[in-house]
Amino acid sequence: MMTEQTPPVVPHGMIKTGARVFLVPGWVLALAILLKGYADIGDGFAAGVIAALVVVLQGIAFGAEELERIWVARMAPVMSLIGLLLAYTVAFVPTFFGYPILTHFPRMNHHVIHFGPLEFITPVVFDIAVFLVVYGFCVGAMLTLARAEVRHQRVLQRLRRQTGKRGNP
Amino acid sequence: MNTAMLLLLVAFAAPILALVAGAIQPRLAPSAAMLGVAATAAVVVWSFWQPDSSHKTTWASIYGMNVELTLDGLGRLYALLATGIGFFVVAYASRYIPLHLHHQQRPLSHQTRFYFFLLLFMAAMVGLVMAQDLILLFMFWDLTAIASFFLIGYDQQEEESRSAAMMALMVTGITAVLVLIGSIMLYTEYGTFSLPAIIESGEILGASDWALLLIAIGALAKSAQTPLHFWLPRAMAAPTPVSAYLHSAAMVAAGVFLIGRFYPLMKEIDWLLDIFLFVGFSSMLVGGIIALTRNVLKQILAYSTISQYGYVVFMFGMGGSYGIKGASFYVLAHAIVKSALFLTAGAVSEATGKKNLSDIGGLRRKMPMLAIGSGFAAAGLVALPLTIGFFKDEIFFARAVELGQPYMTMDVLGASLTFAYIFRFWTHVFLGREITEAKPISGWLVWPVFSLGIITILGGVWPEPFTKIAEGAASVTAYSAQHLDVHYTFDPIPENMMAVATWTLGLTIYLTRRKWWRLATGIAHLGEKIGPAHWYYKGLNGLNALSDSVHDYEVRDLRSRVVSILVPAGVLVAIAVVITPNANSFEIGSFEQQDFTLVIMLVAVVVSGFVVMLLRDHLRLAIGLSCVGYSLAGVWAFMGAPNVTLVAVVVETILSLFFIGMLVLMPSTILRFETQAEGDRRSMPRDAIIATIAGLLVFFVSWGALSRTSWNTEVIESQTVLTTAVHARNVVTAILADFRGFDTMGEITVIAITLIGIISLLRSGRLR
Structure with missing residues (x-):
């Protein structure tokens, strides 16, 4: 909690370095968990949170403005909505062809195209949608909190300039 | 691809086309919209030379829902109105809307939205008139209500527009729910949502008459019939093209369309037809009388629409072959002339800057083409010979003659009111001396009116195409082949005498207005x-x-919020625990050696739980809580559930970050005050009792739920077997994405909605 007595906390250099170093491996880990989730431990949910954590770490290490600079952070709320639409697409499109809602393809025991552990099946698309929604939520909510805090600080600064003294309105 | 499906696709492509064109360059939106409407109208016109076409796709078969579309005579008539009148309105709007936006100092880019919703309305209307499945019908019905909400509220910066849009949505939206309830009632009686199948059964089963009453109420509200007519005059707050479209040819027509669609069933219920007679006649009177007193141009026309659709409903009430044919023909003729008159009102207001009848006069010299075009349309509405309107009244009168004197009197009374207010409207605008000077206006505001006027005359001298269209619609409505033949006779037949009586009485009403x-x-x-x-x-x-x-009660303070949410929830859970059969619950299982590590982790959970109780500083509290979560993740790990452990750890981390993020946002003075505040010693026993009760409740709920042997091995085995069959090797993921995918979909929807909530709360600054 930042008060006027305590100076703002400047993140240690190690945090900054760590944040940068972990960014790409973190995403690779998240994508791996996501894509092979159907064959191994993990799923879109966990992958989404992990991907969000490494992005949020950038914000913690470098400040809220850094989040604005990173495209995948700025677009997080949009990605969340895209994910939701993707999930609905997977869910509802089969209904147009007479299948029950959320029928997955290829159907049971049919042939599936593989690429390593990655399978080209609609549950994986659904999982990607879950990933997008969860990632978008985590980063989007943190981004919104950060923006609100930045706005708050600006208001405080302006008030201080106006009253000419330091005060907490 | 058959005609019905083609029409639906083309119709729904039109709004998207307008939206895309408008996004690229706002100036392109009108042309794209015109192209879209013209293409849809072309398909409709072409369909008149095609046999009836049906399309049926199974949709949700377990609920008996299908995408069932049929383009029949009734559908063609209303689709032609929606697209044909739509074309003239869009052409008119291409000049009108930029001027309108200019007056309101709004950017030109706002016009894209106008075309999108106008064409969306058109597409919904086209879908509605083809839908044969009751649920599909309801969906298109509701889509028209949504599109009309945005159209009526197009001038969103004006309070009047917003409240008018809200009112239209409330009246037509709430009654739309009645349509849905009626449809479901029909389903329970007939076991199908397919309207043709229901009609084919040929009888009114059980409570279907009440279902049809609900549907009729929805239809009458949409057609602005008394006593649910009040939304229509207020909806005139919309720009003129919207009024011209929705309130002459599309939205209000949807109501009588619905009656026409259900008429084979409705005509079997005598009291329902009596309701139509009563509602129709009172709408004729109320609309007619109030239209006589209005001063604002569009208000006169709005009340006129109420009255004119009153005629149509009245004709449905009178029934019989002429009643049904008359209703179809009337809708067609009325849409042409009324849209021309609405567009006239807009053009006149644009030229003079005035909206009131008393401020306008003698425009025949400055705007001769408009005067002629709207003169034809006005002549059509008051049913002068050589206009299409003459025949609409002739059929109307013909049915009354069959039924006898009282009906003839009612007909003449209603029609003469129409004569009086339209005579007043047109003569005040175009005849007499010029009151406000008119500035020249674009030809695009005139030629649609003039063309519609010419069509009015064309229908008067060559009515066959129009009667053919009405015949097709009437055959569907009557559920038997209908033949409509109209021509002029100079004999003193009752219909002609009634027409003469109408003109005389109408003129008398006008002349004795003082x-x-x-x-x-x-x-x-x-x-x-x-x-x-x-x-x-x-x-x-x-x-x-x-x-x-x-x-106000809920958000007054933290305590009232807790009381209003947590206490009812807790009570409900307690009731559930008490009434749930607890044969196998609350049992203490056996303790094996391999459970030892689990117990150690659980001790860690309990310890961190107690530590949290002692902490006061908020940051430490947040970290303490996450300790509880991490210890629980450890428990999962020892239970051999790696998926759950992974999720628990990452979720715990991000939750802690959220917690801290929110603490940063809170005013530090309040946080410090809360941390340092000494608890009131007197309330401590009470707090302790509340905490104990709450804790015990949660304890018993968890115990009861967890000790129940729900390890249904059959389900586990079958899901494990199925996991490989659905191409997965991880049963948890297969459950999340496949077996229980519907749950997951609900959950991610909640997550996305929560995000929208967070963003809107923090953006609007309500939290700060």
Whole structure:
């Protein structure tokens, strides 16, 4: 909690370095968990949170403005909505062809195209949608909190300039 | 691909086309919209030379829902209105909307939205008139209500527009729910949502008459019939093209369309037809009398629409072959002339800058083409010979002659009111001396009116194409082949005598207006004071007040919030625990050696739980809580559930970050105050009792739920077997994405909605 007595906390250099170093491996880990989730431990949910954590770490290490600079952070709320639409697409499109809602393809025991552990099946698309929604939520909510805090600080600064003294309105 | 499906695709491509074109360059939106409407209209026109075409796709078969579309005679008539009149309106709007936006100092880019929703409305209307499945019908029905909400509220910066849009949505939206309820009632009686199948059964089963009444109420509200007519005059707050489209050819027509669609069933219920007679006649009178007293151009036309659709409903009430044919023909003729008159009102207001009849006069010299075009249309509405309107009244009268004297009197009375107010409208605008100078206006505001006027005359001299269209529609409505033949005769047959009586009486009403003026305005005034609109506002304000008081109580302080949410929830859970059979619950299982590590982790959970109780500083509290979560993740790990452990760890981390993020946002003075505040010693016993009760409740709920042997091995085995069959090797993921995918979909929807909530709360600054 930042008060006027305590100076703002400047993140240690190690945090900054760590944040940068972990960014790409973190995403690779998240994508791996996501894509092979159907064959191994993990799923879109966990992958989404992990991907969000490494992005949020950038914000913690470098400040809220850094989040604005990173495209995948700025677009997080949009990605969340895209994910939701993707999930609905997977869910509802089969209904147009007479299948029950959320029928997955290829159907049971049919042939599936593989690429390593990655399978080209609609549950994986659904999982990607879950990933997008969860990632978008985590980063989007943190981004919104950060923006609100930045706005708050600006208001405080302006008030201080106006009253000419330091005060907490 | 058959015609029905082609029409639906083309119709729904039109709004998207306009949206995309408008996004690229706002100036392109009108042309794209015109192209879209023209293409849809072309398909409709082409379909007149095609046999009836049906399309049926199974949709949700377990509920018996299908995408069932049929383009029949009735569908063609209303699709032609929606697209044909739509074309003229869009052409007119291409000049009108930029001027409108300019007056309001809004950017040109706002026009894209106008075309999108106008064409969306058209597409919904096209879908509606083809839908044969009751649920599909309801969906298109509701889509028209949504599109009309945005169209009526197009001038969103004006309070009047917003409240008008809200009112239209409330009246047509709430009654749309009645349509849905009626449809479901029909389903329970007939076991199918397919309307043709229901009609084919040929009888009214059980409570279907009440279902049809609900559907009829929805239809009458949409057609602005008394007592649910009050939304229409207020909807005139919309720009003129919207009024011309929605309130002459599309939205109000949807109501009588619905009656026409269900008429094979409705005609079997005598009391329902009596309701139509009563509602139709009272709408004719109320609309006609109030239209006589209005001064604003569009208000006159709005009340006129109420009255004219009253005719149609009245004809459905009279029934019989002429009643049905008359209703179809009337809708067609009325849409042509009324849209021309609405567009005239817009053009006149644009030229003079005035909206009131008393400020406008003698425009025939400055705007001769407009005067001629709208003169034809006005002549059509008052049913002068050589216009399409003459025949609409002839059929109307013909049915009344069959039924006898009282009906003939009612017909003539209603028609002469129409004559009087339209005569007043047109002569005041175009004849007499010029009151306000008119500045020249674009030809695009005139030629649609002129063309519609020419069509009115064309229908008067060559009615066959129009009667053919009406015949097709009437055959569907009557559920038997109908033949409509109209021609002029100079014999003193009753219909002709009634027409002459109408003109005479109408002219008399107009000429003696000083005598009844105060009476008519008095009636209109009384209607505003104690009429349905008054009750609408009263009801709306009451609901608002109720919602405010509940909200005020809930958000007063933290305690009232907890009381209003957690206490009812807790009580419900407690009741559930008590009434749930607990044969196998609350058992203490056996303790094996391999459970030892698990117990150690659980001790860690308990310890961190107790530590949290002792902490006061918020940051430490947040970290303490996450310790509880991490220890629980450890428990999962020892239970051999790696998926759950992974999720628990990452979720715990991000939750802690959220916690801290929110603490940063809170004013530090309040946090410090809360941390340092000494608890009130006197309330400590009470707090302890509440905490103990709550804790025990949660304990028993968890114990009861967890000790129940729900390890249904069959399900586990079958899901494990199925996991490989659905191409997965991880049973948890297969459950999440496949077996229980519907749950997951609900959950991610909640997550996305929560995000929208967070963003809107923090953006609007309500939290700060």
